[in-house]
Amino acid sequence: MSSKLEAYLSPAILANKASIARTIQNISVVLLIASVVAGVITIVDRNWGAVRALGILTLPLIVTFWLSKHGHASAAVFVLSVSLLISSTILATLGQGIHDVTNFVYPGILLVASLVMNKRAFSILVALTLLAVGWLVLGAMGGLFVPRPPDVGALSDLLIVTVILSTTAFCVYLLSNNLQQSLLQANREMVEREQAKTALHESQTMLQLIFDHAFDGISVYEENLEEGTRRLIDCNSRYAEIAGRSKEELLKMGNTLPIQKDVGGLANRTQFLENLSQGVYMGRFSWLRPDGQENVIEYAAVQRRVDDHLLVIGVDHDITAQLQAEAALERERALLRTLVDTMPAAVFAKDMNGRKILSNSVDQLAMGVKSEAEALGKTDFDVYPPDMAMRFMEEDRRVLENGEVYESESDYIDNYTGERRWVSGFKRPLHNQAGQTIGLIGSFYDITDIKRAEIEREKLITELEAKNTELERFTYTVSHDLKSPLITINSFVGFLQEDLLNGNVAQAQEDMAQISAALAKMEQLLNELLELSRIGRRINPPETVPFEVIAREAVELVHGRITAGDVAVEIMPGLPYVRGDRVRLVEVVQNLVDNACKYMGDTPAPHIEIGARQTETEAVFYVRDNGIGIEPQYHERIFELFDKLDPASEGSGAGLAIAKRIVETHGGRIWVDSEGHGCGSTFCFTLAAAL
């Protein structure tokens, strides 16, 4: 029962006081107009009492208007309602009492008021209304006033009721409209709130997922600034994993600082909080895990104030593996770098434009720079002579464009010492991980020593082979030519025996002559062999002598034969100096002059010319005669040991061989120019040390 009464009496929930106030405003204005209209009607009706009653309304209406303008809706409505009540009661009292049409106002007031006022005010209003009604009935019954008798029906009544009803309806409409709006708004707000709740739930779920599955450790600490303590209030599983303890353990511990070790930055908690207050704090530390393992953590934290609590949300990122990899990389890098720098070969790398991006100490030396910094960025054109640089550039181009591996052995003239050096090297393209060419790497090392040794070896081998061949020929010749007189001797000894047995003395004497001759021949052969072998080992130290002097000495030694053959000998002027074994050189010229005399033949005016001519590179000495000449096919053979073209002639046939040997040990060559029989011969030779 009382709840029903309350429900009837209690107003709807007003969402917006401001709009209500505005509504009241409007209502008061309307009422003002209404009362004016009613007043006009009563004036026409000469109901002066009514006019006065309505006049009483004016002030309250103005007050209502003023109150509602200032937002005091309930107060405004109270004032309005009460004043309306009073004035309508007065009107009714002056009118027909309980039967007056103005009593239509009572329900109207109550209806409107119920929509706006609170419980207490409304109950007061209801009480006042009952009082008013009570007055009208009981007052009239008690003769306190005399109500006018009811009319049959005046037009003014109709108008008044119309006004009252329409006003009431209008007010109700306005207020219910307002109410409707508020309801709609409340509904909307509820929906919104629901949506917001769902969205929040979604977002929370997602955050939780991130929190739980993050690969880094996430922790939430609460800092108590006054007590100077901190407490772990939440963390994810990864955090526990990194710490090497269970989540429960950590939560129980609360403050995990004691099992952390600062690796870089964080000195103490105060500093930490100080840094934190300036934004995001970042640092490095390691956990002291129960299993003994220590891993390095990179840590970032932000703070957040929630009510009185300072929350610190941190992210722990395990960088142990990364640091180890970096350390290993650094070690390897250092190792490689040391290797590259201490290698005896040059190591370098260039980019696609041919600029140095790596240069070890040997390469720097070749470039003529003192440090890698000086070398970097330079191209070959910056440090090498243009023709060399061009060559290098071409090699580089082939490597970079065609992906060729370029290997080469080349020689160059050293910039500083001017000597010839050899290098062996290679260049190959450098690729990135995608397989594209990003430059080239190369290396070269000095093989000058090796090369020189090779050249020396080649030379020695050739020399050795030549000497071997010569030795073989020598041995052959010697055995052959020594055997011959031996056969002669033996045979004639045999014949001698026979002849003596037969008593053939004359023949025996001839035999003995043959034997003697053979023996002499052998002796000569042996002497010349000795001479030849001796030439190989130079006995006398080299001298620098004018060739003219040598020529004269030689001519002197052949004096006998020259005079005997009536040969004219001419020594040309302006002969150069020579350097060598003086005695041997004289021997050469002596042999040549001797031969020239021996092979003059029947020439009427035998003539020998000794001279020298200069070519671009060397001096060529010659002994020219106008003798019998030598057929071209024998030009090589005559220098062979004991190989005589005319066996009947004097000598063993070793002269030219000896001369050749001497010339060759002096680093020169000997040859003959002759057109053939009867055209004379020119024997020429060079000496390496001729000046």
Add this chain to the structure above:
Amino acid sequence: MPTEPNVILLVEDNLAHAEIVIRSFQEHHIASHIVHVLDGEAALDYLLHRGQFTETANNPRPRVILLDLRLPKISGLQLLHEIKTHESLFSIPVVILTTSEAEQDLTLAYANHANSYLVKPVDFTKFSQLIDDLGLYWLDWNRQPLN
């Protein structure tokens, strides 16, 4: 039995050696007439009836040629080659008689179609024996066509 003496052409530049050969032949009474020339040029002159040997009648074709390898100007091997490639001369047996035992000389001699290769012994007795056997073999035992 041939009526005229067998002609042996001896090509030897060493006079002493030539004398040894000739005397040996004489001592062994080998019926032969030895023509001695000193070099390859003269040898060809004889064989081809030119130079100083244009008289064919006086210079009969030799039954065998004794050839030393060490000759001045044209070498023994060259002469051998000449003879063995000459249409009218290659059928004449050429016996190399030299001091050289070198393998190379042997090879080259046979390569140039030498009929035989003899090395002059240092020992006199052996030399004598060699000449004796040589005469016996090439002049008595060995048959040759008549033309």
